[in-house]
Amino acid sequence: MDRYQFEDLVSDYIENNISMSQRKQVEAYLEENPEAKQKVESVKQVMASMKSMPGVSTSAGFMNNLNKRIAAEKEASSVVKTARSFKGYTPLMASLSAVVVVAVVMLGFEFMPEGSSQATLSPTMAEQQLDDLPEMPAQTQDSMLAESEDDSTDYDGDIPVKSNFNDRIQLVGDKRP
Amino acid sequence: MMNLSSRASSSIPSLNMVEDFSYTDEELIARFQEGDEQAYVELVNRYRDRLMSFIYRFVNDMEKAEDLVQDTLMKLYTHRSYYRNIAKFSTWIYTIAGNLAKTELRRKKRHKVTNLSQMGFEEQEYQLPSVEPETGETAQSHYAEKQIQNAIQELPLHFRTVVILRDIQELSYEEISKIVDVPLGTVKSRINRARLQLQHSLKDFR
Numbered sequence: 001m002d003r004y005q006f007e008d009l010v011s012d013y014i015e016n017n018i019s020m021s022q023r024k025q026v027e028a029y030l031e032e033n034p035e036a037k038q039k040v041e042s043v044k045q046v047m048a049s050m051k052s053m054p055g056v057s058t059s060a061g062f063m064n065n066l067n068k069r070i071a072a073e074k075e076a077s078s079v080v081k082t083a084r085s086f087k088g089y090t091p092l093m094a095s096l097s098a099v100v101v102v103a104v105v106m107l108g109f110e111f112m113p114e115g116s117s118q119a120t121l122s123p124t125m126a127e128q129q130l131d132d133l134p135e136m137p138a139q140t141q142d143s144m145l146a147e148s149e150d151d152s153t154d155y156d157g158d159i160p161v162k163s164n165f166n167d168r169i170q171l172v173g174d175k176r177p
Numbered sequence: 178m179m180n181l182s183s184r185a186s187s188s189i190p191s192l193n194m195v196e197d198f199s200y201t202d203e204e205l206i207a208r209f210q211e212g213d214e215q216a217y218v219e220l221v222n223r224y225r226d227r228l229m230s231f232i233y234r235f236v237n238d239m240e241k242a243e244d245l246v247q248d249t250l251m252k253l254y255t256h257r258s259y260y261r262n263i264a265k266f267s268t269w270i271y272t273i274a275g276n277l278a279k280t281e282l283r284r285k286k287r288h289k290v291t292n293l294s295q296m297g298f299e300e301q302e303y304q305l306p307s308v309e310p311e312t313g314e315t316a317q318s319h320y321a322e323k324q325i326q327n328a329i330q331e332l333p334l335h336f337r338t339v340v341i342l343r344d345i346q347e348l349s350y351e352e353i354s355k356i357v358d359v360p361l362g363t364v365k366s367r368i369n370r371a372r373l374q375l376q377h378s379l380k381d382f383r
Binding site: 007008010011012039042043046047049050051053054055056057058059062063065066069070073 | 221225226229230233234239242243246247250251254255321322325326340344345347365366368369372373375376379380
């Protein structure tokens with residue numbers, strides 16, 4: 001064991017935190033080096049002196065001052081809370097609400113059917129568009145419906161027979177001729 | 178401080194002062210997190226002198242040390258929700274105190290206003306009044322204390338923190354490792370080096 005190895009183990013030796021074999025090595029080194037033995041005693045004294053140093057207490061007004069600081073902190077935090085809200089809305093809530101409103105309006109325009117945009121035409125523009133329409137024959141709507149003989153449900157022709165493809169399909173492993 | 182306790186939440190039964198000793202620090206902080214300010218008062222009473230001793234040995238200035246203890250306990254008040262019951266409360270509060278003390282020392286170093294020789298007068302305000310005149314023994318004890326205190330100030334910050342926590346505050350190596358957030362082996366090595374350096378500094382004094 002050299003000096004550096006010994007110094008690394010001084011505290012562990014004093015606090016008895018080393019293995020038996022290491023302890024024997026340190027003790028052998030101490031026997032050979034009286035100044036190392038002196039160093040161990042000196043470190044022990046330092047440790048004892050630090051342990052016996054008188055405790056330091058806070059001053060008599062400590063709790064009073066702390067109490068005042070806590071009261072000030074509470075007051076400050078309540079002022080900040082009230083100052084940062086308008087009728088219960090904080091800036092964050094107000095911003096989020098605004099974003100939601102804008103998003104709803106934009107989505108509304110996005111999904112609005114194109115034809116419905118005519119609903120926003122002014123009365124004069126609507127009249128002008130009506131003038132542009134081709135003239136219809138002077139028939140009432142009911143008569144138009146009555147004259148219509150075509151009915152999609154009427155079918156007088158033969159119903160086509162469904163083709164049977166079973167004979168044409170042959171699956172793998174199918175032993176049918 | 179009683180006005181703090183009077184504001185304690187009505188839903189939580191307030192602490193019975195007679196039974197205070199039965200509550201662990203972790204139970205007290207849990208109660209405080211639930212709104213029981215009497216638990217905060219109890220934690221302050223338990224830790225203020227321990228923190229004062231730790232910070233004073235660290236910064237070597239009574240007035241500043243008391244300010245830092247107040248800052249630490251204010252942080253406990255305002256950041257109570259930050260504590261999670263995965264570490265010991267003492268570890269948490271010492272970490273806060275140590276960080277504040279280090280920040281203060283760095284700030285002082287930047288502004289170059291450190292004047293260790295000014296400490297004497299301030300210190301008198303905090304000592305218990307001595308009725309009897311100092312005998313030779315007590316004077317020698319004060320002198321020895323001052324020598325050790327000065328030797329501690331000569332240590333680098335990372336040595337100073339761990340040796341104060343170990344040899345003055347008597348915390349375990351494991352707890353110190355958590356407070357300074359370095360591996361256990363590094364803590365042991367730093368404490369050993371700090372002791373050897375102190376022994377070297379105080380060699381002439383002895």
